[in-house]
Structures are given as structure tokens and as C-alpha cells.
Amino acid sequence: MTLPTIKQVRAYVVRGGGADYHDQGDGHWIDDHIATPMAKYPEYRQSRQSFGINVLGTLVVEIEASDGTVGFAVTTGGEPAAYIVEKHLARFLEGRSPTDYEKIWDQMYFGTQYYGRKGLVVNAISGVDLALWDLLGKLRQEPVYHLLGGAVRDELSFYATGARPDLAKGMGFIGGKMPLHHGPAEGEEGLKKNIQELATMRERCGDDFWLMFDCWMALDLNYATRLAHKAKEYGLKWIEEALSPDDYWGYAALKKAAPAGMLVTTGEHEATRWGFRMLMEMECCDIIQPDVGWCGGVTELLKISAMADSRGVMVIPHGSSVYSYHFVITRHNSPFAEFLMMAPKADQVQPMFHPQLLGEPVPENGRLKATALDKPGFGVELNPAVTLHRPYTH
Numbered sequence: 001m002t003l004p005t006i007k008q009v010r011a012y013v014v015r016g017g018g019a020d021y022h023d024q025g026d027g028h029w030i031d032d033h034i035a036t037p038m039a040k041y042p043e044y045r046q047s048r049q050s051f052g053i054n055v056l057g058t059l060v061v062e063i064e065a066s067d068g069t070v071g072f073a074v075t076t077g078g079e080p081a082a083y084i085v086e087k088h089l090a091r092f093l094e095g096r097s098p099t100d101y102e103k104i105w106d107q108m109y110f111g112t113q114y115y116g117r118k119g120l121v122v123n124a125i126s127g128v129d130l131a132l133w134d135l136l137g138k139l140r141q142e143p144v145y146h147l148l149g150g151a152v153r154d155e156l157s158f159y160a161t162g163a164r165p166d167l168a169k170g171m172g173f174i175g176g177k178m179p180l181h182h183g184p185a186e187g188e189e190g191l192k193k194n195i196q197e198l199a200t201m202r203e204r205c206g207d208d209f210w211l212m213f214d215c216w217m218a219l220d221l222n223y224a225t226r227l228a229h230k231a232k233e234y235g236l237k238w239i240e241e242a243l244s245p246d247d248y249w250g251y252a253a254l255k256k257a258a259p260a261g262m263l264v265t266t267g268e269h270e271a272t273r274w275g276f277r278m279l280m281e282m283e284c285c286d287i288i289q290p291d292v293g294w295c296g297g298v299t300e301l302l303k304i305s306a307m308a309d310s311r312g313v314m315v316i317p318h319g320s321s322v323y324s325y326h327f328v329i330t331r332h333n334s335p336f337a338e339f340l341m342m343a344p345k346a347d348q349v350q351p352m353f354h355p356q357l358l359g360e361p362v363p364e365n366g367r368l369k370a371t372a373l374d375k376p377g378f379g380v381e382l383n384p385a386v387t388l389h390r391p392y393t394h
């Protein structure tokens with residue numbers, strides 16, 4: 001069957017939440033004194049927005065086929081990523097068949113390798129790749145998860161990330177991942193406060209509910225090891241992204257030093273098969289957490305996931321909304337998914353990429369049926385109420 005070819009690739013920028021989920025208003029739990037690598041500077045300790053965590057905004061990629069069908073995707077990347085998509089990546093798609101995603105990915109990656117490889121450029125590549133899969137699904141009138149091999153279970157189950165695991169438990173989630181609030185610069189007092197927060201949540205949630213700490217790259221090996229051992233008493237299930245993503249040696253040491261039974265997780269700021277190969281070959285962690293919109297898109301995630309499967313490593317994508325759901329439902333080594341609680345007080349379920357997508361599915365009672373994904377492509381539309389800005393053309 002011959003599909004229409006790709007006519008045009010367009011890149012837009014949107015502000016306010018959505019795929020740049022750190023771009024929230026005042027008083028949101030996600031910007032309330034969370035430990036970061038910048039917290040050693042007192043002036044950047046209280047708010048992540050103060051050092052620019054939301055500086056990029058959302059990148060929207062649209063790919064229009066010659067029959068007028070449009071696939072799209074959102075990721076973090078904003079204006080600089082829009083430039084890369086319009087001025088550099090578009091050439092590898094226009095006039096081609098959307099079925100050629102392997103060759104297109106290869107050309108996008110190696111065509112930008114001299115200034116790319118990770119970070120913003122791979123976010124841009126991921127956005128294009130996801131828009132391509134959305135287009136392919138729409139042209140074939142199939143959900144992306146069918147194109148990835150079909151569901152291996154009937155439903156997804158979710159843990160929640162947010163400041164209120166106790167409320168998440170009441171909403172049916174299988175666990176709650178809390179932001180760590182105090183880093184090494186806040187000394188022993190901060191460490192005690194971290195453990196006290198965990199103890200309080202353990203008390204409220206009972207023994208069987210999963211509790212995890214998200215450390216957002218803020219710690220050093222010594223602090224992370226001490227935190228893990230003190231948290232053992234309160235049944236911490238995993239310690240996430242404790243160190244810099246570049247410190248593969250530190251992660252390998254942390255995995256060895258962590259208490260028996262506590263998992264070490266990382267990878268949300270890692271990219272491509274080569275980055276994840278390093279994490280796995282160096283035995284840095286028990287779970288890898290690629291963000292589908294940052295790691296290279298679905299085309300690359302399939303390779304990362306196959307590598308992880310062969311090593312008995314779980315793949316639990318970071319955030320990623322529908323891009324994660326369509327992937328996780330198809331993989332045996334992705335037994336559950338993350339749901340980021342984007343309500344400002346983490347007290348209700350709100351679509352993860354709100355307000356940018358229409359039809360974005362959300363868990364009910366901590367679960368989502370595979371059939372909820374049964375729409376062409378990723379099954380969502382761009383919300384026409386959000387203002388798109390196209391800063392560059394080609």
C-alpha cells in the first residue's frame with residue numbers, strides 16, 4: 001500500500017504548562033523548594049523557575065501529508081527547537097514517505113551529530129519522530145500502540161508523582177513519588193526534614209503503598225547513600241535521579257551502596273541507545289526512565305527498550321503522557337507507568353499536558369484501559385484554544 005508523502009513540516013511554540021510541564025503559575029507544588037543542582041546557590045533554592053527551568057516552553061511539530069492529513073506531537077524545546085526543526089530537520093522528511101521513519105531518524109541524528117547527540121537537539125528529533133508516528137497512525141487509521149506490536153495487557157496501572165502521595169493513594173494509584181525538598185547545601189537539618197516527610201507519608205499511606213523520592217539530579221554520592229539508608233526504615237521503594245546524568249560512575253557506586261531491596265532509578269535526562277547503553281553496561285540502575293519526548297522518540301525508545309529487556313532492566317518512561325501510554329502498553333518490561341499530578345495542589349487528576357491536548361486520556365482509579373487508546377495515531381488533537389506561534393519557516 002502506498003501512503004501519501006510528506007508535504008510540509010512546521011514547528012510552533014506554545015507557553016503555559018503542557019509538554020513543558022514545569023511552566024506553571026505561582027503556588028504550584030512543582031516549584032516549591034525542590035532540591036536541584038542549583039540549590040547550592042541560595043538565590044535559586046526556593047524556585048526552579050528562578051534559574052530558568054521553564055525557559056524553553058513547548059515545541060509543537062506538525063507534519064502534513066500530501067492528502068492533507070496532519071500528524072503532530074508536543075515536547076519541551078520551544079523556540080530553539082523550532083529553529084532546528086524548520087531549518088535543519090525538515091529537509092530529511094519533506095517529499096519522503098512517512099513509512100521511512102528509520103532512515104529519517106538516522107538522518108536527523110547523524111545530520112545534527114556535530115552539535116547534537118543529547119538535550120535540546122534530541123528533544124527536537126523526538127518531537128519530529130513522534131509527529132511522524134502520529135501521522136502514520138492517522139494515515140493507517142490505527143492507534144500507535146497497534147503499530148508497535150499491540151497491547152500485552154488489558155490496562156495500564158500508574159504511580160503518581162506529586163507532593164501528596166497520601167491523596168494519590170485515595171485516587172487509586174499504586175504508589176507516590178515525592179519531590180525531594182532539601183539537598184546537600186541544607187545540611188543535616190535538611191536531611192532530617194526529608195526523612196521526616198517520608199515518615200509522615202508512610203504513616204498516612206500505610207506499609208504497602210509504594211513511596212519514592214525524586215531527587216532531580218541534586219545530590220552527591222555520599223548524601224544519596226546516607227539518604228537511601230535512612231529512608232530504608234520507611235520502606236522507600238526507589239531513589240530516583242540522585243546524581244548528575246553525566247555521573248555514570250556515581251550511579252554505579254550508588255547502586256552497589258544502596259540498601260538491599262531499594263531500587264536505583266534514572267534516565268529521564270538521558271538520550272539515545274548510546275546513553276542508555278552506558279547506564280546499563282555500567283550497571284547504574286534497576287529501572288531506566290526515558291522521557292519519550294526527550295530520548296529520541298518512539299523509534300529510538302524501541303531500541304533502548306529491547307536492550308533493557310535483554311538485561312532484565314525495567315523501562316518506566318518519565319512523564320510523556322500519551323507517548324508513554326502507547327509504548328508502555330506494548331512492552332513486557334514496562335509493567336506500569338508514571339502519572340505526573342499537574343493539579344497545583346496535587347489533589348486531583350488533571351491531564352498531564354493540560355491545556356495543550358484535546359482527548360488526552362487520564363487514569364481512573366489509577367488505571368487506564370488499553371481500549372481508551374483506540375483512536376488513530378496517538379489519539380489526541382491540539383487544543384485550538386492555545387495560541388501557536390511559528391517563529392521560523394523554511
Ligand SMILES: C[C@H](O)[C@H](O)CC(=O)C(=O)O
Nearest residue numbers: 034161179214216318340
Ligand atoms: C518532581 C520532579 O522534580 C520533576 O519535576 C518531575 C520528575 O522528575 C519526574 O516526574 O520524574
Ligand SMILES: [Mg+2]
Nearest residue numbers: 214240241268
Ligand atoms: Mg524524575
